[in-house]
Amino acid sequence: MVLLFASCTKPVNEYNLVPYPSSLEEKEGTFEINNTTKVLFNGSENTQFVAQFFADFISPASVYKLEVEKTESTELTKGAITFIEDKQIKGAEGSYQLSITPNGVLVKANNPVGLFYGFQTIRQLLPASIESKELSKVSWLLPATEINDTPRFSYRGLHLDVGRHFYPVDFIKKFIDLLALHKMNVFHWHLTEDQGWRLEIKKYPKLTEVAAYRDETRVGHGGSRPEEYDGKRYGGFYTQEEAREVVKYAAERHITVIPEIELPGHAQAALAAYPELGCTGGPYEVAKTWGVFKEVYCAGNEKTFEFLENVLLEVMDIFPSEYIHIGGDECPKARWNECPKCKARMKKEHCEDSHELQSYFISRAEKFLNSHGRQIIGWDEILEGGLAPNATVMSWRGIKGGVEAARQKHNVIMTPNSHVYLDYYQNTPASEPLAIGGFLPISKVYSYNPIPESLSAEEANYIIGVQGNIWTEYMPTSEHVEYMAYPRACAIAEMGWLDYSQRNFDQFSNRLQKHFERLDALNVNYFNKVLSPIASVDKVEFVEPTTLELQNIAIGTEIYYTIDGSKPNQNSSVYVGPITLSEEGIVKAVTINETGETSEVLEIPVVRLQYIEGKAAKGDNKGLSCKMATGKFKSCADVLKADGKNLTVADVLIPEEAPFDHFGLVLEGMVTITEEGLYQFSLGSDDGSQFYMNNELVIDNDGFHGMAYKKANLALKTGTYPVKIVYFEATGGENLKLHVITPDGEKVSSFTEYLSH
Structure with missing residues (x-):
C-alpha cells in the first residue's frame, strides 16, 4: 500500500528563484525539454538574439540542438518555448510574463530586457547541471507556473x-x-x-x-x-x-x-x-x-x-x-x-x-x-x-x-x-x-x-x-x-x-x-559556512536581573545554548527568545543545521557589577581643559608625557586648531551623573585613545588603527566623577567620538551640560 501510494503521489514543484518574482502562482505538472522542442520568437532582431542566446545556453548540457524559428503566433505553441515582444505588456523595463504548462512555455515582455529576464527565470527553474556545459543525464523539466514579474528599482x-x-x-x-x-x-x-x-x-x-x-x-x-x-x-x-x-x-x-x-x-x-x-x-x-x-x-x-x-x-x-x-x-x-x-x-x-x-x-x-x-x-x-x-x-x-x-x-x-x-x-x-x-x-x-x-x-x-x-x-x-x-x-x-x-x-x-x-x-567560490549566533554584546554586565538576546544569521539552522558553562549540542536548550540571567556565569551557544554541522561556540560571560561613587566636585568652568601636543606619537602614554598648548573644549572633540595629522590630545575635567544606574560608554578613535574615570583606565583603545570603537559598562551613583580622554592621530584621518547609553536607554553624544573643569 505504501508503494502504491508513493507511486500515485505527484512530485511537488519547487521554485528556488533568486531573486524571487514579484508574483508567482504555483501550478501542477511540468514541461520537458527534449529533442523535439523548438525555440520560437516573434519580435525584433533583439528578440531573436534572446531566443538564440537561450537555445545556445541550453544545448551543451542537454545535447538537444534546439532550433530557433520565427513565428507569427502571439500565443503559447505546443512543444515550444516561445519569446514574444508585445508592446501591450505593462510594466517598467525588465517586466515580463512567463507561463509554463505541460504543453509549452511562453515568455512575453514589452522589450528584449524583459524577455532576457524571463530566460534567466527559466534557467534557474532547470536543474543546476544545465550550468556545467557538459552532458548531464537528467530530465530537463520545468515546473508549471504563471509569473508576472517586474523589478522594484530601475x-x-x-x-x-x-x-x-x-x-x-x-x-x-x-x-x-x-x-x-x-x-x-x-x-x-x-x-x-x-x-x-x-x-x-x-x-x-x-x-x-x-x-x-x-x-x-x-x-x-x-x-x-x-x-x-x-x-x-x-x-x-x-x-x-x-x-x-x-x-x-x-x-x-x-x-x-x-x-x-x-x-x-x-x-x-x-x-x-x-x-x-x-x-x-x-x-x-x-x-x-x-x-x-x-x-x-x-x-x-x-x-x-x-x-x-x-x-x-x-x-x-x-x-x-x-x-x-x-x-x-x-x-x-x-x-x-x-x-x-x-x-x-x-x-x-x-x-x-x-x-x-x-x-x-x-x-x-x-x-x-x-x-x-x-x-x-x-x-x-x-x-x-x-x-x-x-x-x-x-x-x-x-x-x-x-x-x-x-x-x-x-x-x-x-x-x-x-x-x-x-x-x-x-x-x-x-x-x-x-x-x-x-x-x-x-x-x-x-x-x-x-x-x-x-x-x-x-x-x-x-x-x-x-x-x-x-x-x-x-x-x-x-x-x-x-x-x-x-x-x-x-x-x-x-x-x-x-x-x-x-x-x-x-x-x-x-x-x-x-x-x-x-x-x-558555475564554479563560484562562495561563502557557505555555518555561522555562530550573534549577540549585541560580547559580555553581559548587570546590576539587576537582565536578558540576553541572540540572533540566528545562519541559513537553515537552530540555536542551542547552555548557561552552566558546558558546550551546547542538539540536546541543549533550543533558543526561542531572550534568555533571562540573574547570576554570574557564562552563556554558550551554537547553531546546528539539519545535517548536524555545528558552528563555532559563541561565549558570553555574565558579570554582576558593583556601584561606584564619584570622587570629585564640579569645576568652576564649563567644558574640559585640553592639552594639544604635536609629534609622531606611537601611544597614548607618549601624549601624556609630551608638552603642549593649553586650550579649552566644550565637549569631547578635536579642537579646530588641531593639525591634519601627527598630534595628540589630553582632555581633562569632571562629568556630573544625575541618574543612578548602568551606563555604557563607547569610545571611538582613529588612531589611539583612552578613557579614564575616577582616575581608573576604563576603556583602552590605544594603538595605530582606523576608526574603531571600544566599550565599557559602569554602574554609577549620582555624583561628579573626574574624567580624562587621551588621543593621538598618526596618519590616515583624524576622528574622536564618545557616546554614552544612559540607564533609560537614551544615547547621548553631546556632554556640554554635564562637563566642567
Whole structure:
C-alpha cells in the first residue's frame, strides 16, 4: 500500500528563484525539454538574439540542438518555448510574463530586457547541471507556473574596484555573467585609484606606463604597525579594445557598464605619471598602501581640467552609458588650503572655503559631461559645498546623504556601508581571510530597506536603486572576490528586485540552499559556512536581573545554548527568545543545521557589577581643559608625557586648531551623573585613545588603527566623577567620538551640560 501510494503521489514543484518574482502562482505538472522542442520568437532582431542566446545556453548540457524559428503566433505553441515582444505588456523595463504548462512555455515582455529576464527565470527553474556545459543525464523539466514579474528599482548594481587589485578580462566577464543570472543590470567598474590606474588612455601613455604599476604592496592590514611590504612590482591595465569587449559582452546581457574615473581625490597614481597636475608638483609615487592620501588634483591649475576632459573624452568613446561616475569622495583639502593657485581659484569663483572649491570642481566636470549628453554619479561627498545641478548621488556613508539628495530632488542610489559593503567580514575574523574589518552577515544585508522611512512618498521616488560595493584592498585574487561577494550579492539582487514588504529572510534562505547547487556548477567560490549566533554584546554586565538576546544569521539552522558553562549540542536548550540571567556565569551557544554541522561556540560571560561613587566636585568652568601636543606619537602614554598648548573644549572633540595629522590630545575635567544606574560608554578613535574615570583606565583603545570603537559598562551613583580622554592621530584621518547609553536607554553624544573643569 505504501508503494502504491508513493507511486500515485505527484512530485511537488519547487521554485528556488533568486531573486524571487514579484508574483508567482504555483501550478501542477511540468514541461520537458527534449529533442523535439523548438525555440520560437516573434519580435525584433533583439528578440531573436534572446531566443538564440537561450537555445545556445541550453544545448551543451542537454545535447538537444534546439532550433530557433520565427513565428507569427502571439500565443503559447505546443512543444515550444516561445519569446514574444508585445508592446501591450505593462510594466517598467525588465517586466515580463512567463507561463509554463505541460504543453509549452511562453515568455512575453514589452522589450528584449524583459524577455532576457524571463530566460534567466527559466534557467534557474532547470536543474543546476544545465550550468556545467557538459552532458548531464537528467530530465530537463520545468515546473508549471504563471509569473508576472517586474523589478522594484530601475538601478540594480554591483561595484568592483580594480584599482587596488587587478583582475583579468575573463574574470570580469564571469562577474558580469553572475550579475545577469541574478537580474542585476549595472556593473560599476572602479577603474582609477591611488594604487593604480587601470584604463588605457591613448593621449596620456604614462597612465599605463607609470600609473598602472606600484613598486610594492602593503602586507597585512593597513592599520597594523610596523608597516611591511612585499617588495614585488604590481599592476596591470585594460586596453581600450579589452574595455570595449567588456562593454559589448555586458550589453548582450542587458547590463550597463558605468566607468568610474576618480576626481578630485584618489588621484595619486595619476599624479605619479603627470606630477604637474598636483598642487606641489611632486615627486609622487603610486601608492603602496591603503587609505586616504592628501595628494589630489590641483583645482587651481587649468591643465588639470584639460587633462581630465581629454581623459573623459576617451572614456565616453569607450563606454556608451548615460552615466559616468566621477568619484568625488574622500578628498582631503590640506593641499588646496596651502596652494596659491587653489586660493586664487577660490577667490575668482567666490568660494567661501575649500568645500565650495570641491563643488566647483565637480560642477565643472558635470558641465563638461552634460555637454556631451552624459550625466554624472558621485559618492555622497559631492553634496559638500553644494550639489552639482544634475548629479546623481551614491549614498555610502549611511543613508543621510541619500535623504538629503532626495529632498533636493536628485536621483539617489542607496549603497550604505552599513549593509552593502562586501569587503566586510561575514564570519569571525580569526576564521576568515584578512578583510578591512566590520561584520556584515547575509542576514543583515537582506534586512536593508533602501527607502528611508523619513522620506515622503514623493521624495522616495528619487531613490532609483541599490548597489553592492566590493573594495579590494584585501582581495588579491578573483577567487577571493567571489568569496566575499557571494552569496551576499544574491541578497542585494533580491533587495533590488522585490518590494521590501515581499521579502522574507527564512524563505530566501531556503531557496538559497538550493541555489548553491547552481553556484557550484558555475564554479563560484562562495561563502557557505555555518555561522555562530550573534549577540549585541560580547559580555553581559548587570546590576539587576537582565536578558540576553541572540540572533540566528545562519541559513537553515537552530540555536542551542547552555548557561552552566558546558558546550551546547542538539540536546541543549533550543533558543526561542531572550534568555533571562540573574547570576554570574557564562552563556554558550551554537547553531546546528539539519545535517548536524555545528558552528563555532559563541561565549558570553555574565558579570554582576558593583556601584561606584564619584570622587570629585564640579569645576568652576564649563567644558574640559585640553592639552594639544604635536609629534609622531606611537601611544597614548607618549601624549601624556609630551608638552603642549593649553586650550579649552566644550565637549569631547578635536579642537579646530588641531593639525591634519601627527598630534595628540589630553582632555581633562569632571562629568556630573544625575541618574543612578548602568551606563555604557563607547569610545571611538582613529588612531589611539583612552578613557579614564575616577582616575581608573576604563576603556583602552590605544594603538595605530582606523576608526574603531571600544566599550565599557559602569554602574554609577549620582555624583561628579573626574574624567580624562587621551588621543593621538598618526596618519590616515583624524576622528574622536564618545557616546554614552544612559540607564533609560537614551544615547547621548553631546556632554556640554554635564562637563566642567
